[in-house]
Amino acid sequence: MNFDLTEEQRAIADLAYEFAQKKVKPLRFEYDEKEEYPVQVLEEMRKVDLFGLWLPEAYGGVGGGVATLCAAIEQLARVDAAITMPVATSALGAMPILLYATDEQRSRWMPDIASGRKLAAFAITEPEAGSDATAQKTTAKADGDHYVIDGAKHYCSSGGISDLYVVFASTNPAKGARGITAFVVDKDTPGFTLGKKEKKLGIKANPTYELHFEGCRVPAANRLGGEGFGLFVLQETFDYSRPGVAAQAVGIAQGAIDETVPYLRARKQFGQSVASFQAISHRLAELAAKVEAARALTYRVARGMDSTLLPAVAAAVANKTQVRQELKKLQTARWTKESAMAKLFASDTAFETAQECINLCGGIGFMRDFPVEKFMRDAKVTQIYEGTNHIQKNEIAAHLIKEYAG
Ligand SMILES: Cc1cc2nc3c(=O)[nH]c(=O)nc-3n(C[C@H](O)[C@H](O)[C@H](O)COP(=O)(O)OP(=O)(O)OC[C@H]3O[C@@H](n4cnc5c(N)ncnc54)[C@H](O)[C@@H]3O)c2cc1C
CATH class of the missing domain: 1.20.140.10 (Butyryl-CoA Dehydrogenase, subunit A, domain 3)
Known part of the structure; x- marks a missing residue:
């Protein structure tokens, strides 16, 4: 019993639990053992609107906010946190877009994220920038109406199955923490490739990847917030x-x-x-x-x-x-x-x-x-x-x- 949810949130929680019981539970041992992601589940999650529950109705979401997202994530993880993880990781990738995107950027990305046509992911961590996220080695150099990103991220959850990666890079290394800028990088951008897939203790079905950027030209229109923000x-x-x-x-x-x-x-x-x-x-x-x-x-x-x-x-x-x-x-x-x-x-x-x-x-x-x-x-x-x-x-x-x- 959860006394903290509205009636609508409880209904969404019930739907998420039922979904996980029916569509995820039968797969959880197999894919944990195989350390693979059952991509067919993504389509099932799209059909029941799991990606847009918390996102604004203006972009095709349900408008439920963080509590609704939590209600769904709790019930999904109650069955299997790994296979259902894209709901959480796409929300993590979508959050900086929701907070920092301009109106034009929201219109460009949110409908696809809310429908689940595109999954978002989040990439800050680097081999030398873990808890100290300010130690970014990845750089983004302005070049006309683009930025050129070079460097590597690691431990990116839902890597490979995601489409839009929020990537942090230093646009001004001399400024340290104040020189870091966020960008949305489409998976199909030339110069962006997946590296090593990690073998893990848990959430094994969810792919955790290294991301590589070599001369990766990202439109300046994909910058989230100002330079150094x-x-x-x-x-x-x-x-x-x-x-x-x-x-x-x-x-x-x-x-x-x-x-x-x-x-x-x-x-x-x-x-x-x-x-x-x-x-x-x-x-x-x-x-x-x-x-x-x-x-x-x-x-x-x-x-x-x-x-x-x-x-x-x-x-x-x-x-x-x-x-x-x-x-x-x-x-x-x-x-x-x-x-x-x-x-x-x-x-x-x-x-x-x-x-x-x-x-x-x-x-x-x-x-x-x-x-x-x-x-x-x-x-x-x-x-x-x-x-x-x-x-x-x-x-x-x-x-x-x-x-x-x-
Ligand atoms: C399965 C998995 C999925 C992940 N998914 C993502 C993702 O999608 N995107 C992403 O960007 N990152 C992701 N991460 C990275 C994760 O956020 C980092 O691993 C985490 O922030 C810790 O960084 P680190 O591993 O470099 O540890 P380190 O920073 O090297 O820490 C080592 C130890 O030192 C401690 N420590 C460090 N600094 C301090 C301090 N100031 N005070 C006290 N103790 C300290 C830490 O707590 C830890 O015990 C993922 C990690 C894992 C394991």
Whole structure:
């Protein structure tokens, strides 16, 4: 039961869960083992509008905002976070476009993203620029009405199956963090190629790729925001996208519990159901309480964001302005601290829950034909991507300490 959702959001959550049960669950073991993406599922996801749920109606979306996106991601991840990941990664790629695109750019990209005809992805991380995203080595040099991008990104989720990559590059290396700029790069742009595909611990069905840029000419019209604004694009994107990771984590944790409790009820040892042992049932109770707390925090943050994001989007569409400009008019504070809290708490809860579910189930929990070990492997990355949990703590602490300054 989720008391934090509107009736419409609950209906969308139910639809997402039913979709995942029908179309994803039958594939999850096979594609986890094969470490391949079942591309046929993308078409099924398009048919039920999973990509446009949160995007503005003006571009063919459902207009639901971040809370609606979270409701869908949670229910999808409850079944399988890897195959359903393009919903989350396309939202991550679309977020900087939503926030920073001009009216013309929104009209150019949003209808395709909202319909799922094109999937967006996000590429900031480089071999030497991880937690310190400002250490970008990829460069973008202005050349007439184009920029020429050279360099490499790594660990790009949904790589290869995505169409529009939001790529960060330094337009002025001498300026360091203030010299970074964001661009939308179409997958078919000459000079853009995929590199190594990673072999991973979890979310194995989702392809994680290196991206290479060699003399990759991108139209200046594809620049998001001004030159040197890349760091703001990055930070504000994460403010709005991290509740999505939190929702994914809540879904994974719930999925682990969903598989564990029926097994514990049915499993008999010493002549009784193992669920009746207090050591087991109390641990379950603790985990269930944490998952509910993570869910409550996630939706509280998502709803709070929507209270300004949705009016800002409507104003930007009506005034043909940038969403970010409209947000600035409406809002006094950013969501960095709350968003980081949701991601930190939910992802730690997901990993703790899934790995404890293995303990509670005993030997079968360790076996690959029982899904709980997969939930644990998939939970791990929620503590790492969109900023490791050390980085979330840094951000929370920095804001907290500032709040108490004189
Ligand atoms: C499966 C997967 C998918 C990903 N998908 C994407 C994607 O789609 N797009 C994208 O751009 N990136 C993606 N990433 C990259 C991800 O965001 C980075 O891996 C993450 O930000 C950490 O960077 P790093 O791996 O370089 O670790 P490092 O920055 O090298 O960190 C190493 C360790 O040091 C700690 N650390 C670093 N700095 C500090 C500090 N200041 N204070 C305290 N501790 C610190 C870290 O927490 C970590 O424990 C993905 C990663 C994975 C694993």
